[in-house]
Amino acid sequence: MDPAQQPIGSSMASSGGDTELWRTTLSRVIPMIYGMFVRRGIHPSLAEELTQKSVFDAYRGRTEFDPSRGQVDAWIVGIARNNLALEMRKRKNSQAMQPDLMRHLAALDTAVLPDEALECDEMRILIRRAMSDLQDNERQVLHLRYLEDRTVPEIARQLKITDKAVHSLLYRAKISLRDKQIQLQPLLREERRP
Amino acid sequence: MKQNNEPFDSNISRLVKLAGDSERPSEAFTEKLIGEVLGAEKTAELQPEMERKYPMKANWIYRISTAACVLLMAGLIGLFMMPSLSKSKRVSAYKNSLPTYYDQRHVYTEVTPSESIPRSAPVTPYFDEIRYPSNWKEIVANSKANVLTPAHGGTTPPNSEPFDAMFFKNYGVNPFVDTDDDRFSTFATDVDTGSFTLCRSYLDRGVLPPRDAVRVEEFVNYFKYDYPAPRNDVFAVYADAAPWKFAPDRPNTYLMRIGLKAFELSDADRKPAVLTFVIDVSGSMAAENRLELVKQSLRLLVDHLQPDDRIGIAVYGTNGRKVLDHTGVSNKGRILNAINALSTNGSTNAEQGIRIGYEMARQAFRPGWINRVILCSDGVANVGQTGPDEIFKLIKSKVDEGITLSAMGFGMGNYNDVLLEQLGDKGNGHYAYIDTLDEARRIFCGNLTQMLQVVARDVKLQVEFNPGAVRSYRLIGYENRDVPDAKFRDDKQDGGEVGPGHSVTAMYELKLWNNEPARNLATVFVRYKDPDSLAPTEFNGLITAGCIHPVIEETTNDFLLAATVTEFAEILRQSYWARGAMLDDVGRKTTILMSRMPGNNDIVQLDTLVRTSRDLMHLKKDNAEPDSGLHDHPVIMNEDGIIR
Structure with a gap:
């Protein structure tokens, strides 16, 4: 039987019996709703946050799920869609303001970047070019830490270096990335000027 | 740069994720999230x-x-x-x-x-x-x-507001009152600044604030004015006025400023304090690094407290709990460890958190010290659905025992401005909204003594206008601080609390009789209680026509600043009495102020906000759909930003 068809709702009230069922369901649904957020232009970090929120909402409200009305996947995706709609509506009015990337990059140390800055194409191109300009070990450590969400000990094992060396490498890589971005931004703007 | 600079680390993490082009989350993220959800089951937090x-x-x-x-x-x-x-x-x-x-x-x-x-x-x-x-x-x-909506919005369908679940209250706009009908204007003082910083936060996000979020008095009182502090008395009162036209069709109108300044006290002379922080760690505090901002703010505060001061911490998510027993600031490491370990989870059970905080404060109570509960939250949604009256009753009873409360607001979305403001008011503390670390620094470092110590309780002002000189008057702001004229001398009537060095500014728009020879305009009565003995004191001062500057160019910079801020707030809240007022005009005044007072960052900030508001109003006009005629209060701007 397809796990999506299993009557997960009826066993929701008990905590122990359906843990494996939930694990299977979440393994399937989490990539689905994360992809939905990213395809709608939400930047990956926020997509992770919204995914987390949707999954917690679903799990917290699981007694409200009625299996007779549809599959559990569709129910969780519906919750995610509501969260997406809330997010889009929240920023509806602010989209008209063009983010000033140079100003945001210059203040990278002290102010949290706004979502709008992270979601413009220019920032995406800029970060990819800056990443490609980094040294190999710097790029690799950033990739492992932030794209694969590995912990420092895991990275240390993989790169066969000490935890302390990973911390040090990460620190240098972050500084290099920031500096590269600030250097590249005016050049990129010049290139993209029609 | 410090190694653990949180905004920088967070920015880099978010930026690097942009470099990935996968529409799938990392396996580690998926595994961790599943682990969190299923692991939280064991802590009863997510049990059905x-x-x-x-x-x-x-x-x-x-x-x-x-x-x-x-x-x-x-x-x-x-x-x-x-x-x-x-x-x-x-x-x-x-x-x-x-x-x-x-x-x-x-x-x-x-x-x-x-x-x-x-x-x-x-x-x-x-x-x-x-x-x-x-x-x-x-x-x-x-x-x-x-059965309540989860604090963060949960599965609630979207509505038409730019931010979810922002709660404001419309207190109306004071009307013009003929002095023949009522020559007394009475109100309680207010030194809060939450409305200004909250509206600033809206504008920084590129959104015009809702009109109900604007409280003019909190805008005016956010700015510092150069009132000399009294040396021998508790308060000094200042007044000045100048011709000022909010609207072209109101001739012979004047703006009058009344300033009340409390005596100053150095940080070293402040009473020692027992502070009990009640911190919201519900899931919504994870958004926009809100909890991080709270933690950063607390770290700043710890650095600026005196060694005798004591700090205790309670938190609430789904349930409330004690995190740190009251500990002397000399043991800074223990306090910082407790602050650093705070993390978000669950829904919002504010009531339980507040009760636990008050119980901790009661146990750590020290007579003669400042005993203050400080609530840090992005909203006071409550899984208990206890009405605010129950919380107010608790707070009121504790105020009588000597424990006061300050409310600090954080975050945008699911924010209950009304309740937080009333909590600060009923708790005899104050209410502030912290949108940035700079604001936290301003409150917890620059104004800490003002925030904690009270030099006068239940402060009320009554202005008696001279009907022979003033035809009618309008108190601008203080709508929710109205006190019946007859209760001015009723010492059971709640007023505002004022700290050392605090200044309270009230603005009146006046219509004077034409061709009236110079004479007394009004008398100001101030009544307050001693914070320790609760003995009432009253004094008064006369405002003569000599306080009126004949032309606006001759006014002081302070007056021009207060008047400009008043006009800005009136336009933002779409006041009936500011029809015809233009943000372009306000912008010109802020430019003059910047040239007259170079280096004043508050004015630079005001100028930025005025210009952002003007641009947003133009945008709103450009994007406006044809008016269906169904709105209660249609607002249409012309190209100059005129509200019609």
Whole structure:
């Protein structure tokens, strides 16, 4: 039987019996709703946050799920869609303001970047070019830490270096990335000027 | 740069994720999230409603053994406690007490005595003053009458507001009053600044604030004015006025400023303080790094407190709990460790958090010290659905015992401005909204003594206008601080609390009689209580026509600043009396102010906000759909930003 068809709702009230069922369901649904957020232009970090929120909402409200009305996947995706709609509506009015990337990059140390800055194409191109300009070990450590969400000990094992060396490498890589971005931004703007 | 610079680390993490082009999350993220969800089950945080409501029902062995124990105990008690009538009386008394408890909490759920009679364990896990049934949290959180939207919005369908669940209240706009009808204007002082910083936060996000979020007096009082502080008295009063036209069709109108300045006190002379922080760590505090901002703010505060001061911390998510017993600031490491370890989880049970905080404050109470509870939250949504009246009653009773409360607001979305402002007001503390670390620095470092110590309680002002000179007047702002004229000298009437060095500014728009020779304009009466003895004091001062500057160019920079801020706030809140006022004009005044007062960052900030508002109003006009004529208060801007 397809796990999506299993009557997960009826066993929701008990905590122990359906843990494996939930694990299977979440393994399937989490990539689905994360992809939905990213395809709608939400930047990956926020997509992770919204995914987390949707999954917690679903799990917290699981007694409200009625299996007779549809599959559990569709129910969780519906919750995610509501969260997406809330997010889009929240920023509806602010989209008209063009983010000033140079100003945001210059203040990278002290102010949290706004979502709008992270979601413009220019920032995406800029970060990819800056990443490609980094040294190999710097790029690799950033990739492992932030794209694969590995912990420092895991990275240390993989790169066969000490935890302390990973911390040090990460620190240098972050500084290099920031500096590269600030250097590249005016050049990129010049290139993209029609 | 420090290695653990949180905004920088967060930015880099978010930026690097942009470099990935996968539409799938990393496996580590998926695994971690599943682990969090299923792991949280064990901590009861995410247990479904029925299971939390009757946690032991599923365990039949436990039920049978409990029933056997109860029967055995009942038999033993019956043998030793004669006559048996007294026992039935006690049980019926307990049963009768149940409805009272539930009525008080506004939760009307039928609970059978067998489910509610507390076991022999302590009635609450934290303190034993409040005698609730042992499972009251579950009952309150899960009763059918009580199914609430999760604090962060949850599965609620979207509405048409730019930010979800922002609660404001429209207190109206004071009208012009003819002095022939009522020559007295009475109000309680307000030194809050929350409205200004909240609206600034809206504008920084590129959104015009809702009109109800604008309280003019909080805009005006955000800025510093150069009133000389009194040396021998508690207060000094200042007044000046100048011609000022909000609208072209109101000739012969003047703007009058009344300033009240309290004496100053150095940080070293401040009383030592027992501070109890009650921190919201519900899931919504994870958004926009809100909890991080709280933590950064607290770290700043710890650095600026005196060694004698003491700090305790309680938090609330789904449940409230004590995190740090009151600890002297000399033991900074322990306090910082507790702050650093805070993390978000669950829904918002503000009421329980506040109760625990107050209980901690009661236990750590020191006579003659500042005993203050400081609530840090992004909203006070409550899974208990206890009405605010219950919380207000608690706060009021504790104020009488000498424990005051300040409310600090954080974040945008799911934010209850009304409740936080009232909590600060009823708690005899104050209300501030912290949108940036700079604002936290301003409040916790620059104005800490003002925030904590009170030099006058229940401060009220009454202005008696001279009907021979003033035709009519309008108090701008203070709509929710109105005090009936007859209650000015009623010392039970609540007023505002003022700290050392605080200044309170009130702006009046006046219409004077034409061709009236110079004479006295008004008399200002100030009444307040001593914070320790509560003895009332009253004094008054005369405002003569000599206070009027003949032309606006001759006014002081301070007057021009207060007037400009007033006009800006009036336009933002779409005041009826500011029809015709233009943000372009306000922008010109801020430019003049910047040239007259170079290096004043507050004015630069004001200028930026005015220009952002003007641009947003133009955008709003450009994007406006054709007016259906169904709006209660249609607002249409022309190209100059004129409200029609």
